[in-house]
Amino acid sequence: MIESLPLRGPGGHPAHGDFTAVDIRTTGLRPGRVVELAAVRVQAGGSFAGELSTLVNPGVPPGPALVHGITRDELADAPSFGEVLGPLLDLCAGSVLVAHDPAVVDAFLSHEIGLLGVRLPPLPGVSTLAAAQSVVRLPNYRPATVAHALGVPARPGQSALSGARAVAQLATALFGRYGLTFAAPPVLPALPRFADGRLLPRAEALPAEPGWMAEAVERITADDAYLDLLAGVVADQHLSPDEVTALAALAREAGLSEAHVRSTHEQLVTALREIAERDGVVTAVEARELRQVATALGVGTAGDLRPAEGGKPTRVLVLGTTVEADRLRARVLAEGVQLAKKLTGSVTHLVADASVPPNEPRLARAAELGVAVLDVGVAPVALGFEPPPVRPVAAAPTSKRLGGRVLMGVGLLVMFVVVVGMFGGTPLAGGIFLGALGVGALLGGWWLAEPAPR
Known part of the structure; x- marks a missing residue:
């Protein structure tokens, strides 16, 4: 169902149309059955254009409720996949599909479509996983990790709708902020029309604050x-x-x-x-x-772990929507340091980039809390990720070096005259006096021509 569109940096075919972010919840790790489906359509600039969400009754047990939170009872009145295919295709028509891992989404959706005996033309799709891997280095590329690193406020939770909303925001951030383009222009096929189906979205409580x-x-x-x-x-x-x-x-x-x-x-x-x-x-x-x-x-490697007395772990909050802010958030995660999502008393450092206005309330609040406020440019050194830059030794000005070399030349000339004069019978006292002048000129010229150590 989904045909991957290769991406490239600036210079390719720009993304001017719509994206439709798709996410699913399933019965297992391998292609099986879909139990929830959601899609969110946005314009390339980030404007919202529509969404749908529904539970799907596959006719089999729903699988791991601890992963998706869906019980058998919730699926009793849910529509079948055939009933929701029409609304899904209507929302996706004329847009590029986006999924965090399109290969996984495609495997499950293609399996469901195959069970219906329906043939669909391939739809162009892009991967926020691959896009994120091409622009930022992270310990892992789970949707929640990528969203946090890019400063995306949406938090993927148990529901497919929360995941689709996060993927939609990731797509607009990646394309808008990093200038990603398509390696080839997307071909948007005409899609068959199906009867309007029945949707049954589920209610999902707001996720708890992450600990x-x-x-x-x-x-x-x-x-x-x-x-x-x-x-x-x-x-x-x-x-x-x-x-x-x-x-x-x-x-x-x-x-x-x-x-x-x-x-x-x-x-x-x-x-x-x-x-x-x-x-x-x-x-x-x-x-x-x-x-x-x-x-x-059943792992015993944490039994002897004991809390340490005193101390406060480094905890960094990075504000901003620039590439520099993204890379610093990624660097914080890669260094194993806590990356905060909001300003609390446990935050030790607040970093702001050029997109953060001077009157941002959190800057003043951070000062009240005693939090160190840093510019994004100096943060890697201040946080200990990089050593302080080595200041280059300043070279002596050109005119000073030139004057020193001239003086050294004069000194050498005087010494030569003294030597010749001594062989010609010049009085000893005069030779010593001129020799002292020559040596002084040599030393003074050397001091001027060579930079002093710092």
Whole structure:
């Protein structure tokens, strides 16, 4: 269903049309069934153009509720995929599809469309995952991590609609801020029309404010599908034995071995512990949350973790919508430092770029809280990510060097005259006097011509 459009930097075909961001929730890790579908259409400049969201009844159990929060009872009255295909295609018509990982979305949607016996022309699509990888270096590229690094306010939660909204904002930020273009002009095919279907959107409570665990998983290097899923689950700061059992069943259905699952659990806990200890301050909250997750996963590497006395971990809030601000947020995450989402008493440094106005209220509030306020240009050094620049030794002015060399030449000439004169019978006293003048000229010229050490 989705045909990937290669991207490039400035110089390609600009994105002037609409994007439709698509996200889904499914029964498992591998292509199975869709249980929720959402799409958000935006113009390239970021203007909202419409959205849809609906639960989808696949006729089979919904899969891991701990991942998507959908129960069997919620799907009882939900429409089938065939009923929601028409509204989805109507919203997508004439636009470029966007998904964080189009290959995954395409696998599930193509499977559903194949079950209906429907044939569709390929729709051009782009990946916010690939786009983010091309412009910013991050420990992982989970949607939540990329959104945080780019300063996107939307937070992908359990619902497909929250994910689609975040992807839509990521697309407009990536294309607008980094000048990304299409390597070839997108071909927007005519789509068949289907009968208007029935939609059943679900209500989703606002996600809780992220705690330490949610921030820590953004700093974990994750290139494994199960590790990525596990990181998303533990981000809510709690993991029950039932959830661990459900995760293990999900991994088995995806063909993962028990050894792989056990190794991934150990990898996650080890990485979380390294993050907790990296700044030299392990808080009571960090120790408690890490021990709880380690116990639930059956990993013992956090049992001896103890809170440190005193101290305050470095916690950075970066304000701004420029490329420089994005790269600093990414650098903070890569360095294992806490990247704050809002200004609180736990923030130690606030960094602002040129897009932040001088009357921004958080600048004044940071000063009241005793938070160090930095410009984005000096922040890497101030935060200890880079050494202070070495000041080059100033060279002596050209005129000064030239004068010194002339004086050295005069000194050499005087010394030559003295030597010749001494052989010609010049009185000793006169020779000594002239020799002293020559030596003085030589030393003075050298001092002028050579820069003094600093």
